[in-house]
Amino acid sequence: MSSTITQALLNGIASGAIYGLIALGLSLQFGVMKIINFAHGSFLMIAMYLALWGCRHLGLHPLAVIPLVMAALYVVGHVTQRWLIEPIYRKEATREPIGVLIFTTGLWIFLDNLFLVLAGPDFQSPPGDWPNEVVMVGDLIFTYPQVAGFIVASAVTLLLVTFLRGTRIGRMIRATGQDREAASVLGIDSAAVYQVSFALGLAVLGVAGSLLLTIVPVDPFIGDSYGIRAFVVVVLGGIGSVGGAFWGGILVGIIESMGAQFMPVTYSEAMIFAIFLGVLYFRPAGLFGLEEA
Amino acid sequence: MRQDRLIGCAAAAVLAVLPLVFDNPYTLSVVILTLLYAYLALSWNIIGGIAGQLSLGHAAYFGIGGYTSTYLFLTYGLSPWLGMLAGAVLASAAAALIGLPCFRLRGAYFALATLAAAVILRVIVENSHELLGGPRGMEVRLLHDAPWYFQHTRKEFYYAVVVALVAVALFANYAVLRSRFGYYLTAIRNDEEAALALGVNARRCKLQAAVLSAALTAVGGTFYAQYVLFISPDKVFGGHLSVQIAVICIIGGRGTLWGPALGALLLLPAEEVARFVTGGAPGAAMMLYGLLLMVVIRFEPRGLIALARRATGCRAAPRAGVEVA
Numbered sequence: 001m002s003s004t005i006t007q008a009l010l011n012g013i014a015s016g017a018i019y020g021l022i023a024l025g026l027s028l029q030f031g032v033m034k035i036i037n038f039a040h041g042s043f044l045m046i047a048m049y050l051a052l053w054g055c056r057h058l059g060l061h062p063l064a065v066i067p068l069v070m071a072a073l074y075v076v077g078h079v080t081q082r083w084l085i086e087p088i089y090r091k092e093a094t095r096e097p098i099g100v101l102i103f104t105t106g107l108w109i110f111l112d113n114l115f116l117v118l119a120g121p122d123f124q125s126p127p128g129d130w131p132n133e134v135v136m137v138g139d140l141i142f143t144y145p146q147v148a149g150f151i152v153a154s155a156v157t158l159l160l161v162t163f164l165r166g167t168r169i170g171r172m173i174r175a176t177g178q179d180r181e182a183a184s185v186l187g188i189d190s191a192a193v194y195q196v197s198f199a200l201g202l203a204v205l206g207v208a209g210s211l212l213l214t215i216v217p218v219d220p221f222i223g224d225s226y227g228i229r230a231f232v233v234v235v236l237g238g239i240g241s242v243g244g245a246f247w248g249g250i251l252v253g254i255i256e257s258m259g260a261q262f263m264p265v266t267y268s269e270a271m272i273f274a275i276f277l278g279v280l281y282f283r284p285a286g287l288f289g290l291e292e293a
Numbered sequence: 294m295r296q297d298r299l300i301g302c303a304a305a306a307v308l309a310v311l312p313l314v315f316d317n318p319y320t321l322s323v324v325i326l327t328l329l330y331a332y333l334a335l336s337w338n339i340i341g342g343i344a345g346q347l348s349l350g351h352a353a354y355f356g357i358g359g360y361t362s363t364y365l366f367l368t369y370g371l372s373p374w375l376g377m378l379a380g381a382v383l384a385s386a387a388a389a390l391i392g393l394p395c396f397r398l399r400g401a402y403f404a405l406a407t408l409a410a411a412v413i414l415r416v417i418v419e420n421s422h423e424l425l426g427g428p429r430g431m432e433v434r435l436l437h438d439a440p441w442y443f444q445h446t447r448k449e450f451y452y453a454v455v456v457a458l459v460a461v462a463l464f465a466n467y468a469v470l471r472s473r474f475g476y477y478l479t480a481i482r483n484d485e486e487a488a489l490a491l492g493v494n495a496r497r498c499k500l501q502a503a504v505l506s507a508a509l510t511a512v513g514g515t516f517y518a519q520y521v522l523f524i525s526p527d528k529v530f531g532g533h534l535s536v537q538i539a540v541i542c543i544i545g546g547r548g549t550l551w552g553p554a555l556g557a558l559l560l561l562p563a564e565e566v567a568r569f570v571t572g573g574a575p576g577a578a579m580m581l582y583g584l585l586l587m588v589v590i591r592f593e594p595r596g597l598i599a600l601a602r603r604a605t606g607c608r609a610a611p612r613a614g615v616e617v618a
Contacts, residue, residue, distance in 0.1 A: 036401035088591060098347055101401060102543060103590045105349070109536055110583025116576035220576070224532070231405055270416035273409035280406055281394045 003139040008257045014146040015215065016253020017153035020246040021208040022226060023233035024160060025201025031240030032177040032197040035089065038104040039080075041227020042111035043202055047073050047209025048218035049119060055126035055213075062126050062214045063148060070206040077202030080107075081195045089194075108223070116220040123217035131214045145214035156207050157246045160200075164242060173197050177240065225272065232276040297467070297550060304554075308456050312449050321448045325520065327561040328455040329513060334542040334553035335462035336509035339469055341539055342547030344502040345482030350391075350407030351538045353414050354384040354507040356530035358514025360418065363431050363524060366442070373433075373443040377515035381508040387414075388507035389500060396499045408535070415530035430525025433518060443519040451520045458516060459554070462509055466550050469505075478502055482548070510538075533579065540582045544589050546596025555598050560585070 026040050047069050054065035084107070088099045125131070133144045164170035175183040176193045184190055212226070229252060237248025252275065259271050315321050333355070341348050361383050362376030391410045395403040419428045436444050445451070469475040477498045480488040489495055518524045528534075545556020564578045571577040593599055 038401075038404075084587075084591075091594075098345060099590055099594055101347055101404065103587055105347075105404075105536075106540075106583045106586030106590065108583070109540075109579055110587065113576035113580040113583060117574060117580065121575065228405070228409065231401075264420070266420050267416060270413045273412045276409050277391075277394075277406060277413070280402060 004261070005258075007140050008261055009254060010140065010142070011146070012254035012257035013250055014142070014150045014253070015257065016250035017150045017157075017246070018208055018211050018215070018249070019226075019229050019233050019252050020237075020249020021153040021156060021204060021211070023230040023237070023245040023249055024157065024208075024242060025203075025205045026230050027234045027237065027240055027242055027245040028160075028173075028197055028201045028204075030234065031242070032173055033089070033194050035085070035100045036104070037085075038101060038227075039107040039111060040104075040205070040230055041223025041225075042108045043073065043076065043205055043223070044209050044212070044226055044230075045115060045218065045220065045223035046076065046111065047206045048213045048222060049115065050206075051210040051213045052124055052126055052218055055128070062128070062130060062145070062210065063152075066152070066207055066210045069210045070203045073206030073209075074199045074203040077199035078195055080202075081198035085198070086191065086194065108227075112220050112223065119220060121219065123219045125217040126213060143215075145211070149211040149215065152207065152211055154246075156204060157242075160204060161242055169196065225269065228276065229272050232272060232279065235276065235279050300551060301463070305460075312452055318448060321452065323562065323565055325448065325451055325455055327557050328452075328459050329516065329520075330537070330541055330561055331554040331557035332455065332458045332462050332516075333510060333513050333538045334545065334557050335459070335466055336506050336513065337538045337542045338466055338506075338547060338549075338553045339509070340499070340502045340506040342542055342549070342553070343466075343469060343475060343482070344478040344499055345548070346396075346499055346503070347401075347404040347539065348407045348503075348506075349404050349532075349535050349539060350409070350411035351506075351510050352530050352532065352534040353387060353407070353411040354510040355514040355517070355534060355538075356411075356414060356418070356524075356526070357384045357387060358511030359518035359524045359529045360425060360431070360514075361511070362443075362515040363433055363518045364425065367431065367434060372441060373515055373519055374441070377443075377512055380511040380515050384507040384511035384514075385504045388503040392500045392503040396496045396503075408532070411530060411532065411535055415526045418526045418530060426525075428526060430523060430528070433522040433524075435522065443515070444522075451516075455516060458512065463550065463554070465505070465509065466553075469502075470550060474498065474501070479548070536579075537582065540586050544585050544596055546598030549596070549598050552596050552598035555601065556596070559597065 022040075022044060026037060029035060029037050050069045050072055051062070051065045054060045054068055055062055058065075060068075085100060085103065088103050091099060131143065131145050135142050135144070135147060164174055172183070172188050173193055173196065175186070176188055176190050176197075180190050183193075216222070233245055233248040233252050235248075236251055237244030237246070252272070255275060256268075256271065260268055263271065311324060312321060315324055333351070337348065337351055340346050358377065358380035361380035362373040365371040365376040365379060366373050387410070391406055392403075395406045418425050421427060425431060433444070436442050437446055439445070440450065443454075469478070477488065477493045480491070480493055481495045481498060485495055514529060517529065541556040541560050542553040543556075544560060545554065546552020560582070563581065567578050567581050589596060
């Protein structure tokens, strides 16, 4: 394997770990509540702007803002689920099968354009030289953000999986995802579980957004393409499978960076969408297992 | 049914005198655009409203319509009236291609697949520099007063055409809502499992609805190309257009006969006002769309038409697609 191909492969794995992290929250929300949150990309965009704000106005290192953004997104998630989605979700079971889908579409359009008005259309990056520094390993070059992104994303994924398997709350979340009725018979308050899992999903997204900001600049519509990527990842990894999302993310990252070697750059925007349609045609149930939150 | 005819007659009367009242070109152009969006929302209604399959990529069909007729006109001199039919056929094929894999699945898959298809088409067109003019788009060659080539210097010509289009779309919705096919679609929307259990071929019905909806939308694309005489990928294939079409229909009242038209009647002028008030700030109009969508789904998911019915005190006629049990 020539070194350009190796480099592309490793670059793909590095960004893929972040894609997986972006998709984790989406997969968790679907696995537990069976809802599709179309505003996921917009929450990612908000996380990136928050991280940018932390770097610029608090003078923090791009990695030091992670806990802050995570906490902020947890709160945003809690509020969104409690006050916006839950009232619609309650009606959903009896009346509106696509109510939440349409509602989050509205939220997505609203948030993207709100930030267009607030922050303007420019692409913005955090200040400082840290994102441009590199590590050399033989012929291969990696930027600091690539290395940090891979390590943090893998660690957070592992933590979340351990949390869902090992803790009491984690088991309550999984039980609700598997069978809501049975779980409530056992005394689990499903509304509370939904709030925790939605907020948890967004907290993870906060980490992902902070990491992503060190690799790509933020603009009001960044969530569109990365949100779609998250859906591709979730579909590839098997909807609702948290571990699957990680491997799905790596796979999408590799396909993208390898594809970029053989394709004019003007087509790259369409590639992720083409992969999505391809998966729908040939493997709608996902590549890595299915339906286990 | 009597009620529908009454509203239809009243609307026809208003539309007949409208150009006499609004004789300044700006107002007339707002009226024409409003009617075009009413037509598009009505087209969307067949798959998105009556059948309940959320499509977020109708710009794909709109773009196919505009580009097909314009390409055939510029290259072969074919009248856009005929190109319009070719565009409708192509858009139907595209809808079938997108629908085939998705309709085995539920919910978000179709929404995402339609969105993805629209983006892919836009990128392909943006990269077809020689054939379709790339990102700069194509201009329709000026012939001035040539009604046989779908062109005229007077706006009243386009007004008459778009009124006819709205009438056709209303009739298509009316026919679907009253037919066995319409009842199947409503059954699928309300409970697909139950519909399947009763022997409805859900996949085929959804596919037929998608094809019909796409063909109508493509005709709207040709109209747009001839009216503006210029098309570009970001205008006719853009994500905003897809969202707008869907939102207008949902806010007005999806699955109903008059809801989509009502949505356009309220939203297009509102958008125009919002643009005026904010001085054309980018994003303001779309913010309005997003906000209204959330408010409507939260408080009256059946749309503004349900509010209007309650306000005027007339009950919905028992008809497929109005009441969701």
